[in-house]
Amino acid sequence: MEFSIRTANVDDCKDIARMVMELAEYEKVSEHVKVTQRDLEQDGFSKNPFFHAIVAEVPDQHKTKDGHMKIGYALYFFSYSSWKGRALFMEDLYVMPEFRGKGIGKALMSKVAQLGLAAGCSLMDFTVLDWNKSSVDFYLSQGCHDVTNTMGYHLMRCEGEALQKLAQP
Amino acid sequence: MEFSIRTANVDDCKDIARMVMELAEYEKVSEHVKVTQRDLEQDGFSKNPFFHAIVAEVPDQHKTKDGHMKIGYALYFFSYSSWKGRALFMEDLYVMPEFRGKGIGKALMSKVAQLGLAAGCSLMDFTVLDWNKSSVDFYLSQGCHDVTNTMGYHLMRCEGEALQKLAQP
Numbered sequence: 001m002e003f004s005i006r007t008a009n010v011d012d013c014k015d016i017a018r019m020v021m022e023l024a025e026y027e028k029v030s031e032h033v034k035v036t037q038r039d040l041e042q043d044g045f046s047k048n049p050f051f052h053a054i055v056a057e058v059p060d061q062h063k064t065k066d067g068h069m070k071i072g073y074a075l076y077f078f079s080y081s082s083w084k085g086r087a088l089f090m091e092d093l094y095v096m097p098e099f100r101g102k103g104i105g106k107a108l109m110s111k112v113a114q115l116g117l118a119a120g121c122s123l124m125d126f127t128v129l130d131w132n133k134s135s136v137d138f139y140l141s142q143g144c145h146d147v148t149n150t151m152g153y154h155l156m157r158c159e160g161e162a163l164q165k166l167a168q169p
Numbered sequence: 170m171e172f173s174i175r176t177a178n179v180d181d182c183k184d185i186a187r188m189v190m191e192l193a194e195y196e197k198v199s200e201h202v203k204v205t206q207r208d209l210e211q212d213g214f215s216k217n218p219f220f221h222a223i224v225a226e227v228p229d230q231h232k233t234k235d236g237h238m239k240i241g242y243a244l245y246f247f248s249y250s251s252w253k254g255r256a257l258f259m260e261d262l263y264v265m266p267e268f269r270g271k272g273i274g275k276a277l278m279s280k281v282a283q284l285g286l287a288a289g290c291s292l293m294d295f296t297v298l299d300w301n302k303s304s305v306d307f308y309l310s311q312g313c314h315d316v317t318n319t320m321g322y323h324l325m326r327c328e329g330e331a332l333q334k335l336a337q338p
Binding site: 020023024029032033034035039043044048050051075077078079080081082083084085086089091092107109110113114116117122123124125126127128129130131136139142143144145146147148149151152153154155156157158159160161162163164165166167168169 | 189192193198201202203204208212213217219220244246247248249250251252253254255256258260261276278279282283285286291292293294295296297298299300305308311312313314315316317318320321322323324325326327328329330331332333334335336337338
């Protein structure tokens with residue numbers, strides 16, 4: 001199927017917000033989503049953006065029954081490894097279910113990797129849910145490795161009241 | 170013990186590079202460290218830095234036998250959660266062994282939390298090695314939670330030849 005991938009602009013935030021919610025529903029955590037279209041507009045498309053995004057589009061004749069032509073996205077930001085230097089963190093990679101299996105996810109991920117290499121990054125990190133076997137298998141097939149399994153790294157989080165309390169001297 | 174915490178500047182990179190190596194030796198992965206003092210200077214202290222850092226210092230009378238007064242650091246960067254918005258990733262938190270148990274690590278982490286809240290971040294992520302029980306216990310005591318255990322998130326990585334290959338269209 002014909003599709004194209006391009007850098008996202010502020011006008012894509014409505015569709016990105018829709019797909020962020022679809023992805024959270026797929027991951028069974030939609031109640032955790034607090035981010036709005038307006039947050040994405042402000043945080044990703046002002047000076048010193050907190051993230052970058054790319055979108056996948058299909059031509060008009062392949063649009064969904066709801067009229068969507070933007071059918072996938074990846075969201076990433078630059079990170080840093082104190083061992084290996086400049087790095088990229090791919091926060092989200094999503095393709096709408098009816099467009100899966102056509103190489104669109106691979107193409108999105110490939111584009112993120114290109115952008116990272118162009119910026120001097122030597123590695124790309126991301127997370128995956130351990131029960132999401134199709135995603136895990138896809139990533140492993142692309143030569144990625146599971147740093148939690150191989151090295152014992154666990155992801156930790158501090159948020160809400162705990163973060164407020166931690167910040168008190 | 171008296172100590173102070175401040176934002177790092179380019180002149181701290183020599184000590185940060187030293188402590189990055191000490192931390193990697195503690196984590197038994199020093200052979201993975203490719204980052205040099207010069208990389209830190211370029212990547213952290215030019216326009217659009219890839220990371221930010223803070224350092225802990227002790228006064229002259231408490232310096233180490235090797236003459237070090239900079240005895241801890243935290244390295245972090247801004248990240249983004251597509252569910253919760255602006256976020257912070259604490260890449261490293263380190264205090265030299267002889268200065269542990271004095272609240273310096275807690276003070277460094279508290280400062281990172283303050284800086285994150287001031288920038289509108291609602292959460293702070295970081296990783297910990299599952300065999301590093303004293304660190305895991307410390308983080309849990311601060312109200313952090315283990316997202317790998319509770320939600321099943323695994324950290325994945327693509328690097329080297331795999332990243333080059335992925336980037337080919």
